[in-house]
Amino acid sequence: MQVNGSAQDHDVEARTLLVYYLREACGLTGTKIGCDTSSCGACTVLVDGESVKSCTMLAAQADGAQITTIEGLANGDEWHPVQQAFHENHGLQCGYCTAGMVLASVSLLDEIPNPTEQDVRLGLEGNLCRCTGYHNIVKSVLAAAEKMQGAGS
Amino acid sequence: MIPAAFDYVRAGSVDEAVALISEHGEDAKFLAGGMSLLPLMKLRLATPTVLVDVGRVRDLSYVGDAGDHLAIGALTRHRDLETSDLLARECDVLRAVAAQVGDNQVRHRGTIGGSVAHGDPASDLPAALLALDASFTVRGPNGEREIAAHDFFRGFLETALEPDELLTEIRVHKTGSNGYAYEKFNRRAQDWAIVGALAAKVNGETHVALVNMGPTPLRAQAVEIALRQGATAEVAAREADVGTEPTADLNASPEYRRHLAQVLVRRALEAS
Numbered sequence: 001m002q003v004n005g006s007a008q009d010h011d012v013e014a015r016t017l018l019v020y021y022l023r024e025a026c027g028l029t030g031t032k033i034g035c036d037t038s039s040c041g042a043c044t045v046l047v048d049g050e051s052v053k054s055c056t057m058l059a060a061q062a063d064g065a066q067i068t069t070i071e072g073l074a075n076g077d078e079w080h081p082v083q084q085a086f087h088e089n090h091g092l093q094c095g096y097c098t099a100g101m102v103l104a105s106v107s108l109l110d111e112i113p114n115p116t117e118q119d120v121r122l123g124l125e126g127n128l129c130r131c132t133g134y135h136n137i138v139k140s141v142l143a144a145a146e147k148m149q150g151a152g153s
Numbered sequence: 154m155i156p157a158a159f160d161y162v163r164a165g166s167v168d169e170a171v172a173l174i175s176e177h178g179e180d181a182k183f184l185a186g187g188m189s190l191l192p193l194m195k196l197r198l199a200t201p202t203v204l205v206d207v208g209r210v211r212d213l214s215y216v217g218d219a220g221d222h223l224a225i226g227a228l229t230r231h232r233d234l235e236t237s238d239l240l241a242r243e244c245d246v247l248r249a250v251a252a253q254v255g256d257n258q259v260r261h262r263g264t265i266g267g268s269v270a271h272g273d274p275a276s277d278l279p280a281a282l283l284a285l286d287a288s289f290t291v292r293g294p295n296g297e298r299e300i301a302a303h304d305f306f307r308g309f310l311e312t313a314l315e316p317d318e319l320l321t322e323i324r325v326h327k328t329g330s331n332g333y334a335y336e337k338f339n340r341r342a343q344d345w346a347i348v349g350a351l352a353a354k355v356n357g358e359t360h361v362a363l364v365n366m367g368p369t370p371l372r373a374q375a376v377e378i379a380l381r382q383g384a385t386a387e388v389a390a391r392e393a394d395v396g397t398e399p400t401a402d403l404n405a406s407p408e409y410r411r412h413l414a415q416v417l418v419r420r421a422l423e424a425s
Contacts, residue, residue: 014161014204017195036154038192039343041258050232050261056191057262060161061184061208108257125342126256 001065003028004072012059018052019043021059022069030070030099034128041127044100045069051107053126070099073106081151082106082144091140093131101127105141115145156194163206167292167321170207175294175317177203183319184208185228185267188259189276213266213321216240225323227266231255231278234265244325246333246353250281253335256343266320269305272312272369275345277337279306280370284351284362287325293318306369326355334424336417337364340404347404350393350417352425359425366397366414376418390419 001008003026010025022028022045031054034042038056045054046068073080082105085091092098101124108115108123115123120141121134129137162177164170174181181203184190193199207213213228216237223244225234234240234251241248254260254268254277268278269289287302294317305313314320332354337346349364350373359380361373375392399410 014159015156015194017155017191020155036195038188038259041256044258047261051258052261053258056195057187058161058184058191058206060163061187061206104257107261111257122342123257126258 001059001062001067003067004069014058014060016059017055018045018047018057018059018062018067019054021062022054022067025059028069028071032096032099034096034100039126039128040097040100041104041124042097042100044103044127046103046107049107049110051104051126068103070102073102080106081147082109082141085140085144085147086137089136089140089143091133091137093129093133097127097129097131101129101137105144109141109145109148113145114149115142117142154195156191157197157200159194159201160203161206162203164210166210167207167213167319170205170210170319171292171294171317173205174319177205179316181205181316183270185264185270186230186262187267188255188263189267189271189273207319214264218243219324222324222326225265225325227269227320227322228264229266231260231263231265231268232257235260242330243327244285245330246328246335246351247278247281247285247325249333250277250335250351253277253337259343265323269323270312270314270320272306272310273345274306274309274367274369274371275365276370277335277346277349277364280349280362280364281335281351281353282323282325283370283372284353284360285325285328285355286360287323289320290322290324291318292321297321299324303372309368311369328353328355332425334421336421336424338413338417348399348410348413348417350414350421352418352421354425359422361393361418361421363393363397363414363418366394366399366410368398371397373414373418376422380422386419386422390415390422393418 032042034040043054182201184204213226215226337349375395379389393414394411399407
């Protein structure tokens with residue numbers, strides 16, 4: 001598979017979950033393991049551009065796919081607009097859910113480029129923030145949407 | 154949590170999938186999106202020795218107009234149902250229910266066929282397909298057969314599918330773009346329904362289905378009969394828990410589920 005644009009090729013056990021593959025075989029520990037029961041969304045990565053919980057997908061299922069983790073989102077030194085918006089709007093507190101939140105948000109904005117607040121709240125229902133920092137997370141996503149719309153027009 | 158060890162094989166076509174599952178015997182299971190099976194395997198509640206991954210059988214992913222009905226490939230993802238213009242026009246109830254399954258991440262991976270074959274009474278789509286009098290096309294080593302939704306769900310996570318049969322297509326009536334309501338009651342976003350009630354007009358009659366009111370998805374038959382006899386929504390909804398066997402869990406007692414069924418059916422009838 002391609003992870004953040006570079007080819008990764010490892011022989012792993014069939015039962016290896018994508019999140020363990022990314023963290024242990026590829027050494028990309030930005031993807032977090034939270035609940036490990038597909039509830040919390042901390043392990044969200046993009047598979048062919050769409051948000052997926054990597055604790056509930058086998059690495060073998062992702063064979064041949066394009067994976068994007070939080071490490072691969074920035075363009076060199078320039079943050080992705082969603083990362084920038086989380087930074088500017090205090091969209092994180094402890095930071096544990098952040099990688100998953102950011103990637104879920106990127107996928108959401110790809111599907112709904114100009115979301116309402118309700119769209120964002122519903123769109124992120126699969127991501128839990130135990131600091132309960134939702135208010136600023138939603139604000140961050142709306143700010144990113146506005147910036148990305150502006151850049152696209 | 155890591156699943157117990159298993160062998161993984163990938164099928165490129167329906168024929169290959171059926172051949173592989175026959176070859177590997179009863180402890181082999183099909184893997185589609187994995188949104189139901191993988192969590193069970195991680196908890197070691199399911200320990201198949203072989204997984205036959207059908208996730209790449211692309212020709213089972215479609216929503217098609219088949220004249221008097223719609224034909225939906227078993228590997229069509231919830232996300233694809235949610236965004237299907239054809240479904241929005243011809244059977245919007247199914248689109249709307251698919252949009253309420255899990256969360257975005259689950260809908261990006263989970264498939265309608267996987268949800269049906271898993272047969273969880275707490276899932277949204279099996280109950281919706283029961284309400285819609287859907288039929289399921291399955292393929293086994295001895296060929297194809299069609300199973301009506303009302304014959305399909307046999308018990309808790311138990312369906313009429315033989316271990317070596319693959320669900321390939323779901324057929325639903327064209328019900329149009331309105332005339333339905335789905336009331337899903339849960340405590341947290343993305344959860345399974347504590348109880349759900351769906352009312353939908355199918356060929357001029359109101360069908361009512363219940364989520365999580367027994368070991369299988371159920372039709373609220375007493376409600377449907379009352380409606381046919383001219384009862385108002387409010388009166389008919391009082392029959393919502395007749396014939397159900399709700400269980401107790403951390404979320405609700407059987408009594409509370411019965412109460413919820415009545416309230417949710419009334420709301421669904423009034424909104425449909």
